[in-house]
Amino acid sequence: MISKFSLLTNKSVRGDYAQQFKQSLLEVLAMLACATILIVLVGIFAFIGVQGGRYFMPMSAYQITTVHTLSHAQDVQGTGTSVSDRSVQKEQIQYTLSHLSAAELASSLQQKLLIQYTAQTQEMPKIRVSAADSLYQINTTSGQTLVGKFVSLQEGSKVSQSLANLVVLQSEVARLQQNLSDIQIQRLQSLHRAISELDNKQVARDTPLYQTTLAEFMLWQAYANNIIEQIGSYKINIRLDSGELLSLAINKVQDIYQPNQLSSWQSIGYILNKIVVFISDSPKQASTSGGVFPAIFGTLLMVIIMAIIVTPFGALAAIYLHEYAPDNRLTTTIRICVSNMAAVPSVVYGVFGLGFFVYVLGGSIDSLLYSDKLPSPTFGAPGLLWASLTMGILTLPVVIVATQEGLNRVPSNLRSGAIALGATKYETIVKVVLPMASPGILTGVILAIARAAGEVAPLILVGAVKFAPTLPIDGEFPFVHLERQFMHLGVFIYDGAFHNQTESQVSSLMFASCMLLLLVVLLLNLSAILLRNKLRNKYERL
Amino acid sequence: MFKLFEREALSVEEFSKEQTSVDVRHLCVSLNAKKVLNDISIRIPKNKITALIGQSGCGKTTLLNSFNRMNEFISTHEISGEVWIDNRNIYDKRERVSRLRSQIGMVFQRPNPFPMSIYDNVSFGLRIQGEKRRRFLDDSVEKALRNAALWDEVRDRLFESALTLSGGQQQRLMIARALALEPKVLLLDEPTSALDPLTTLYIEELMVALKQQCTLIIVTHNMQQAARVSDYAAFIHKGELIEYSDSDSLFTMPNKQQTEDYITGRYG
Numbered sequence: 001m002i003s004k005f006s007l008l009t010n011k012s013v014r015g016d017y018a019q020q021f022k023q024s025l026l027e028v029l030a031m032l033a034c035a036t037i038l039i040v041l042v043g044i045f046a047f048i049g050v051q052g053g054r055y056f057m058p059m060s061a062y063q064i065t066t067v068h069t070l071s072h073a074q075d076v077q078g079t080g081t082s083v084s085d086r087s088v089q090k091e092q093i094q095y096t097l098s099h100l101s102a103a104e105l106a107s108s109l110q111q112k113l114l115i116q117y118t119a120q121t122q123e124m125p126k127i128r129v130s131a132a133d134s135l136y137q138i139n140t141t142s143g144q145t146l147v148g149k150f151v152s153l154q155e156g157s158k159v160s161q162s163l164a165n166l167v168v169l170q171s172e173v174a175r176l177q178q179n180l181s182d183i184q185i186q187r188l189q190s191l192h193r194a195i196s197e198l199d200n201k202q203v204a205r206d207t208p209l210y211q212t213t214l215a216e217f218m219l220w221q222a223y224a225n226n227i228i229e230q231i232g233s234y235k236i237n238i239r240l241d242s243g244e245l246l247s248l249a250i251n252k253v254q255d256i257y258q259p260n261q262l263s264s265w266q267s268i269g270y271i272l273n274k275i276v277v278f279i280s281d282s283p284k285q286a287s288t289s290g291g292v293f294p295a296i297f298g299t300l301l302m303v304i305i306m307a308i309i310v311t312p313f314g315a316l317a318a319i320y321l322h323e324y325a326p327d328n329r330l331t332t333t334i335r336i337c338v339s340n341m342a343a344v345p346s347v348v349y350g351v352f353g354l355g356f357f358v359y360v361l362g363g364s365i366d367s368l369l370y371s372d373k374l375p376s377p378t379f380g381a382p383g384l385l386w387a388s389l390t391m392g393i394l395t396l397p398v399v400i401v402a403t404q405e406g407l408n409r410v411p412s413n414l415r416s417g418a419i420a421l422g423a424t425k426y427e428t429i430v431k432v433v434l435p436m437a438s439p440g441i442l443t444g445v446i447l448a449i450a451r452a453a454g455e456v457a458p459l460i461l462v463g464a465v466k467f468a469p470t471l472p473i474d475g476e477f478p479f480v481h482l483e484r485q486f487m488h489l490g491v492f493i494y495d496g497a498f499h500n501q502t503e504s505q506v507s508s509l510m511f512a513s514c515m516l517l518l519l520v521v522l523l524l525n526l527s528a529i530l531l532r533n534k535l536r537n538k539y540e541r542l
Numbered sequence: 543m544f545k546l547f548e549r550e551a552l553s554v555e556e557f558s559k560e561q562t563s564v565d566v567r568h569l570c571v572s573l574n575a576k577k578v579l580n581d582i583s584i585r586i587p588k589n590k591i592t593a594l595i596g597q598s599g600c601g602k603t604t605l606l607n608s609f610n611r612m613n614e615f616i617s618t619h620e621i622s623g624e625v626w627i628d629n630r631n632i633y634d635k636r637e638r639v640s641r642l643r644s645q646i647g648m649v650f651q652r653p654n655p656f657p658m659s660i661y662d663n664v665s666f667g668l669r670i671q672g673e674k675r676r677r678f679l680d681d682s683v684e685k686a687l688r689n690a691a692l693w694d695e696v697r698d699r700l701f702e703s704a705l706t707l708s709g710g711q712q713q714r715l716m717i718a719r720a721l722a723l724e725p726k727v728l729l730l731d732e733p734t735s736a737l738d739p740l741t742t743l744y745i746e747e748l749m750v751a752l753k754q755q756c757t758l759i760i761v762t763h764n765m766q767q768a769a770r771v772s773d774y775a776a777f778i779h780k781g782e783l784i785e786y787s788d789s790d791s792l793f794t795m796p797n798k799q800q801t802e803d804y805i806t807g808r809y810g
Contacts (some may be wrong), residue, residue: 413654419615421667421719423646431670432656538703539657 024472036240047516056274058267059097059442061147061371062105063132065439066092068125095135095241097146097259099508102129105364133260141254141283148238156233164234166256173234180227181235191217215341248516253374283467283492291515297471299453299466299488299520304453305360305388305482306395307445312450313392314399315441320402321406323429335404341397350458353390354466358382380484384472385482390462391455395448402447406440407433418431439535446528451520456490464488489517551643553788563588563727563757564609567621570612571604576603582623584775589747591758593789594770595765597804601781602761606729609759610641611645627727644671647720647724647728647756652736653712654717655704660696663704663715665724682722690718691748710741717748728752730760734767746752746771765805769793777801 027335068090096106117124139147152159153169194213203210263271278537281291321338325331350389362379370378379385418428456464465485472484496510547705564586571579578601588591607613608625611632624631632642642665655663658788664683673679674771683700687693690712696707699808706717713733720728730749734742749758751770768775769789776786777800785801796802 411654413650413652414610415614415657416657417654417716418610418666419651420610420643420648420669421648421670422640422642422723423666423670424640427670431666436657 004467007009014029030443041049046513048514048518051508051511052513054099056278056514057099058099058258058262058270059099059137060403061132061135062096062098062102062136063130063135064094064096064105064109065130066094066125066130066431067128068092072205077085093241097137097145097147102131105129120395133258135258136256136258138236138238138248138256139254140248140252142252145249145289146238146240146246148246149238154233154235154237154247163256167251169234169250170253173231175239176227176231177251178289180224180231183227187220188217188224199464200436212224236539239283239492278516289509292489292516294468294489294491295487295492295513296516296520297473298468299489299517301451301472302388302391302459302464302486303382303449303524304385306391307449309388309392310395310399311445313442314444317396318400318403318407318441319429321432321435323425338397338400341399343424346394346455347457349390349394350461352393353386353458353462354382355390356508357386362386378401379494381483382461382485383483384463385486387459387463387486388482390453394455394458395451398451399441399444401439402444403437406437406443409440410436436539439532439539442528442532442535446525446532449528450521452525454490454517456488456494459488460490460494464491466491489513489520493517557585557587558808561587563627564759565624565626566605566608566623567626569605569608569625570621571601571608572620572710573604573613574618575620575655577783582778582781582783584776584783584786585804586632586759588757588758589753590773591760591771592751593768593775594759594761594778595775595780595804596769598763600778602620602643602778604679605778606759606761607670609615609727610648612643612648612783619661644723645725645727647717649713649716649720649728649730649733651715651732651749653709655707655712655715657705660704660707660715664722666719671723683745686718686722689721689752690714691744691751692718710737710744713737713741713745714748715745717745717752721752725756727759730758732761732763733761741768765793765807777804779804 027408034197057246068319093382097104100108106127109127113127134149136150140146151163152162153162153163155165155169195210195217198210198213204212219401231251231289232249236249236253237245237247238258240246246390246536257266278291279296280293282294283292294519317338321331323336325334357382362377362381362383366380414432414436415428418432419425423431463485465487467505468487470481470484472481472486473479474481492515493510496513562585563780564584566582566586569582570577570580571759583606594605596602604613608621609632613619613621621633623633624635627642627646631635656666658666661683662687665679668679668682673682684693689695692711694712697713699706704712707715713736717728717733734745737745746767751762752758760768760772772788772789775789775792775798775800777784777792779800784800785796788796792801793805796805
């Protein structure tokens with residue numbers, strides 16, 4: 001009796017347990033999935049943040065000494081002289097800048113050598129890495145970074161061994177450059193114009209007027225050349241790791257410092273300076289240094305133009321589909337098509353943009369309006385306008401679907417309320433429905449912006465380039481040049497990731513751009529979400 | 543049969559043309575290809591409250607909606623017959639529907655204030671009509687709110703969102719919104735079904751007071767309410783007008799068995 005009873009309870013307990021397990025299994029699985037997503041998200045942000053942030057950190061200078069041990073049978077570096085000693089050691093010195101510590105750098109170099117030497121019979125060279133505190137880092141105005149030992153400052157034939165004079169020399173150079181530009185602007189320009197006018201009037205070259213003008217021009221030109229020569233004579237000499245002595249004109253030096261001896265204040269200054277340069281400068285040295293300002297500018301401008309195009313189009317299309325279109329099979333088909341448009345691969349849109357906008361539309365605009373410039377294309381080449389239009393088409397379904405959902409959320413009794421008060425359908429839509437649907441429209445625009453800012457594939461086809469010499473907006477009439485090619489952060493990252501994989505510095509620049517792209521998209525989204533919430537509070541408290 | 547009370551109400555057959563506000567002649571309505579109203583003829587008197595009663599789905603809301611042509615807005619429809627308001631057939635081809643609706647106020651079952659301020663809600667109809675004079679709008683809003691017995695409660699917060707009002711206040715706001723256009727006819731579609739008894743009483747008092755200004759037609763499921771406030775009542779069943787007379791006789795001694803069954807709660 002007792003045993004039977006206990007068996008029963010046992011069974012029911014087991015049933016309970018199975019039931020409970022079933023209940024909690026789903027919960028645990030859901031929690032795990034959520035946690036994984038959270039970890040992945042945090043991971044992405046942390047990884048990009050650390051990698052990108054490192055770009056702004058000051059680097060340390062190291063001296064890498066590679067000791068090659070050569071056995072007697074081998075030639076010394078292909079010189080052809082055979083060495084009869086049993087072994088000879090040859091040292092090779094290299095200066096380098098790195099974010100890594102000396103030990104980390106040594107091990108990473110060791111790794112590389114290991115891969116290089118596994119297939120070879122040669123003995124692997126030994127590597128010594130030591131901090132090189134006396135080294136100077138020079139950033140040139142063209143974006144190059146040089147590392148070397150300071151040798152001397154040169155002022156014509158005068159040579160001084162101390163770096164203290166640099167400030168004096170720099171101010172001297174600045175003064176000379178001011179002089180030069182004064183001469184160029186005030187004298188040479190006007191003289192040059194005068195001469196070309198004379199040329200235009202076909203004044204003979206041996207007339208006194210022409211002669212005197214030309215002579216004056218020559219005089220000033222010679223003076224300017226003299227100054228240029230003078231500027232060039234101010235030099236800084238450094239010895240590079242190859243042993244070569246490099247003379248660098250002082251006006252080419254942007255800044256010079258000893259990276260291993262920066263104080264913490266100097267480090268902060270360095271970081272801030274690097275951030276400012278990154279945001280405000282254009283890329284230099286084939287996108288390996290400098291900043292990404294044109295890419296930020298291009299991204300934002302493209303996204304703004306796209307939003308201006310896509311918002312009214314998408315909203316109007318959604319209003320027609322939702323409010324006016326008769327409820328028949330055709331409308332349903334159109335709705336399904338619009339939703340499916342969002343699933344079309346973006347590169348297809350890119351090809352469409354290239355084929356239709358650039359070649360057909362741009363080509364016909366060129367032949368109609370810019371026929372004097374042909375065969376060089378104006379609008380018939382990839383450019384900002386076409387990129388914005390292509391992205392507009394790409395994001396159109398997003399806006400339409402979101403707007404439709406917004407319209408759907410407007411309660412039907414508000415519509416009938418307005419209609420019953422004598423409002424026509426148009427007045428109802430404009431005064432009651434649209435304000436209430438505006439958060440939905442904004443949601444669509446947010447999604448569209450986020451998508452366009454991060455898209456790469458179609459942009460490469462229709463106008464985004466890895467380096468654009470000019471911005472699409474400048475002081476030149478008509479100020480906004482929609483036909484120009486532009487830079488885009490996504491394309492910039494794509495390019496950096498694919499073409500400069502070897503150098504750690506560059507991949508950092510890429511990561512920094514990645515971080516920036518994340519920030520730009522987040523910022524755009526955040527502002528739009530805030531605006532949307534404001535509208536929601538106003539219109540959706542029902 | 544002796545009379546308990548002296549009846550002052552006219553019999554429904556005796557309305558003169560001047561006393562009639564809405565004259566429905568042989569109205570048939572099909573919504574979504576389904577016959578909802580079948581050959582309804584009814585004359586609704588001026589400055590009285592007429593109640594339409596009947597079970598759900600019998601067509602009384604459809605009848606109400608056909609007085610301001612709201613059926614056309616709601617779904618596919620087919621309408622024959624005539625509805626005469628103010629000596630014109632509102633189903634005439636030349637009738638401007640939006641102007642008609644602005645002359646016939648309507649209050650719905652659930653309050654549906656626009657997400658705007660109280661002031662904007664009340665002045666919405668006038669602004670739709672193109673009224674821009676600020677002074678006139680101010681006066682109309684105040685008058686409408688006073689008529690709807692809401693003025694004292696909202697006079698200090700006219701520019702707050704209408705959504706901050708309570709349910710009963712919102713329903714009175716809806717009445718004010720309709721009154722701002724000074725309609726000749728006010729249609730009320732179960733105006734108190736979503737409200738508590740006290741607020742209901744409030745609205746009922748308001749309706750009685752509004753009789754001075756316009757004709758009220760009310761759809762209700764609440765028999766007591768219909769008996770309390772209405773002067774005339776029409777019982778509709780399955781799209782047919784079964785009985786129409788003054789409320790006293792309809793609720794105390796209905797002529798038809800169906801009506802009696804319904805008002806005593808035997809079906810429906």
